[in-house]
Amino acid sequence: MSDRRTRWEDDVLIFGLSSKQVLLATLFYVCEVCGNQGAHQLVKQVRRFTFFFIPIFPVGTRYVDTCTFCGRAMDVPRDRAEAAVAGQGSAELQ
Numbered sequence: 001m002s003d004r005r006t007r008w009e010d011d012v013l014i015f016g017l018s019s020k021q022v023l024l025a026t027l028f029y030v031c032e033v034c035g036n037q038g039a040h041q042l043v044k045q046v047r048r049f050t051f052f053f054i055p056i057f058p059v060g061t062r063y064v065d066t067c068t069f070c071g072r073a074m075d076v077p078r079d080r081a082e083a084a085v086a087g088q089g090s091a092e093l094q
């Protein structure tokens with residue numbers, strides 16, 4: 001029994017979740033909460049399953065839009081987030 005316990009203690013597996021945030025775009029529109037025409041930061045949050053601190057595969061991706069005036073945060077569907085990023089890109093080209 002003691003031999004088995006010793007072997008179990010040697011088998012330490014380190015796994016967990018890591019989270020990464022990427023600022024995709026800064027959008028300017030009137031916030032429906034505070035009413036300010038202000039900057040909203042569109043952030044992509046990627047959570048990854050890690051094994052020995054090495055990211056192995058993504059677990060979930062969220063797109064969150066945060067008002068810089070009042071701090072209201074809202075989940076945005078992926079297609080809307082990508083459309084917003086694409087729209088900003090073309091606006092910058094003009």
Ligand SMILES: [Zn+2]
Nearest residue numbers: 031034067070
């Ligand atoms: Zn706001």
